[in-house]
Amino acid sequence: xxxxxxxxxxxxxxxxxxxxxxxxxxxxxxxxxxxxxxxxxxxxxxxxxxxxxxxxxxxxxxxxxxxxxxxxxxxxxxxxxxxxxxxxxxxxxxxxxxxxxxxxxxxxxxxxxxxxxxxxxxxxxxxxxxxxxxxxxxxxxxxxxxxxxxxxxxxxxxxxxxxxxxxxxxxxxxxxxxxxxxxxxxxxxxxxxxxxxxxxxxxxxxxxxxxxxxxxxxxxxxxxxxxxxxxxxxxxxxxxxxxxxxxxxxxx
Amino acid sequence: xxxxxxxxxxxxxxxxxxxxxxxxxxxxxxxxxxxxxxxxxxxxxxxxxxxxxxxxxxxxxxxxxxxxxxxxxxxxxxxxxxxxxxxxxxxxxxxxxxxxxxxxxxxxxxxxxxxxxxxxxxxxxxxxxxxxxxxxxxxxxxxxxxxxxxxxxxxxxxxxxxxxxxxxxxxxxxxxxxxxxxxxxxxxxxxxxxxxxxxxxxxxxxxxxxxxxxxxxxxxxxxxxxxxxxxxxxxxxxxxxxxxxxxxxxxx
Numbered sequence: 001x002x003x004x005x006x007x008x009x010x011x012x013x014x015x016x017x018x019x020x021x022x023x024x025x026x027x028x029x030x031x032x033x034x035x036x037x038x039x040x041x042x043x044x045x046x047x048x049x050x051x052x053x054x055x056x057x058x059x060x061x062x063x064x065x066x067x068x069x070x071x072x073x074x075x076x077x078x079x080x081x082x083x084x085x086x087x088x089x090x091x092x093x094x095x096x097x098x099x100x101x102x103x104x105x106x107x108x109x110x111x112x113x114x115x116x117x118x119x120x121x122x123x124x125x126x127x128x129x130x131x132x133x134x135x136x137x138x139x140x141x142x143x144x145x146x147x148x149x150x151x152x153x154x155x156x157x158x159x160x161x162x163x164x165x166x167x168x169x170x171x172x173x174x175x176x177x178x179x180x181x182x183x184x185x186x187x188x189x190x191x192x193x194x195x196x197x198x199x200x201x202x203x204x205x206x207x208x209x210x211x212x213x214x215x216x217x218x219x220x221x222x223x224x225x226x227x228x229x230x231x232x233x234x235x236x237x238x239x240x241x242x243x244x245x246x247x248x249x250x251x252x
Numbered sequence: 253x254x255x256x257x258x259x260x261x262x263x264x265x266x267x268x269x270x271x272x273x274x275x276x277x278x279x280x281x282x283x284x285x286x287x288x289x290x291x292x293x294x295x296x297x298x299x300x301x302x303x304x305x306x307x308x309x310x311x312x313x314x315x316x317x318x319x320x321x322x323x324x325x326x327x328x329x330x331x332x333x334x335x336x337x338x339x340x341x342x343x344x345x346x347x348x349x350x351x352x353x354x355x356x357x358x359x360x361x362x363x364x365x366x367x368x369x370x371x372x373x374x375x376x377x378x379x380x381x382x383x384x385x386x387x388x389x390x391x392x393x394x395x396x397x398x399x400x401x402x403x404x405x406x407x408x409x410x411x412x413x414x415x416x417x418x419x420x421x422x423x424x425x426x427x428x429x430x431x432x433x434x435x436x437x438x439x440x441x442x443x444x445x446x447x448x449x450x451x452x453x454x455x456x457x458x459x460x461x462x463x464x465x466x467x468x469x470x471x472x473x474x475x476x477x478x479x480x481x482x483x484x485x486x487x488x489x490x491x492x493x494x495x496x497x498x499x500x501x502x503x504x
Binding site: 038132153155232235243250 | 290371375381383384385405407408409412442443444477478479480481483486487488489495496500
């Protein structure tokens with residue numbers, strides 16, 4: 001076992017903070033114990049793991065056959081993307097999922113139209129996981145799900161939720177009639193009037209512009225989360241709106 | 253009118269990104285049109301405003317008596333805390349609110365126990381505003397509400413929601429019996445079993461540690477947002493949990 005990051009490794013890890021190099025190497029960084037352990041339990045393939053001796057000892061039974069290096073806490077501080085350096089960081093292969101076939105969907109699916117903020121996307125993935133939603137389709141303009149900030153905010157849920165990137169117009173053209181599309185908008189029917197829903201698509205627009213115009217035609221049901229009488233707030237955060245709809249669809 | 257930021261002004265603005273100097277000057281920064289206009293409509297006192305000529309022309313009717321300076325877009329890029337520099341930035345006086353008296357509460361109040369992430373606090377304030385909650389009490393360990401990232405994430409709602417910082421143990425000792433305290437925990441009664449609620453306190457714990465042990469004794473009703481059967485997600489983000497509870501209390 002090596003006992004520090006080599007210069008080449010530091011260069012690789014730092015490069016993976018950028019989308020361009022993640023695409024080139026087809027790898028992403030997971031940092032922190034929850035995240036790394038959750039990915040280790042998933043079908044996502046690990047390339048390499050760096051951890052303190054303490055962390056390696058604690059999790060030895062889960063590390064068989066894995067390329068591990070010991071790194072001390074100080075070295076982590078040089079490389080972390082987090083405020084507080086973690087005890088473990090690992091590189092995983094970006095998973096390749098088959099194209100999503102909407103005609104075979106039998107559950108709830110989220111479609112995200114240009115979510116730009118990594119924190120929002122990570123939080124949406126975490127929330128989807130909590131509410132048992134395993135498929136999220138992102139527009140090609142949505143922030144990369146393997147951006148370290150998304151991985152962090154997803155708190156391990158990215159290991160359990162499948163993320164697809166698609167041209168949303170194209171994929172929605174293939175939507176069967178018996179798969180209802182619910183669009184989150186400001187002028188729809190109040191969310192409370194919708195019953196529990198276990199099959200369908202929830203479409204969430206971007207933080208700044210809502211749902212793209214050319215997608216509005218696919219919406220079967222417009223949903224609005226009612227504001228309290230007299231409130232002057234203009235909108236809810238996109239991850240908040242998503243969560244409230246998921247909660248209601250699962251529990252109403 | 254001056255046409256650029258002076259060195260002294262740049263120094264002042266940059267210093268206000270830090271809590272220490274905000275406390276010293278009793279001022280905070282608001283950036284972006286929504287934020288600045290919302291604060292201008294509030295009782296919060298403006299000190300100084302910087303904007304492009306374009307923005308000043310567009311909003312001239314709302315700027316009477318305000319100390320305004322013209323700044324070009326390039327100068328904004330030097331000073332912005334945002335990814336995309338805005339057209340307007342203003343300095344406001346940090347408002348001083350009277351101590352909150354729980355015996356006089358007749359509506360919904362949020363209490364936040366050590367929320368550390370500025371994005372979460374800002375999002376919670378924005379959500380509170382949407383659901384007509386006008387009082388938020390933060391523990392003294394909660395991130396400063398006038399941190400630029402909080403101001404940004406609140407999207408103007410900080411102009412309408414009163415934020416108090418208190419020792420939560422002390423303030424909860426004064427809680428009257430007829431003001432129910434709802435605590436968000438992982439082992440409580442499912443949220444759907446609670447009716448609409450228009451008077452009470454919702455207590456939200458920190459991202460990492462939940463509700464502090466010495467506050468648990470004050471909880472009258474433990475609330476849990478049910479996870480979907482089989483989900484392996486460990487928890488929800490604190491701002492997401494807050495929002496789902498607020499939604500349910502307002503609309504159930």
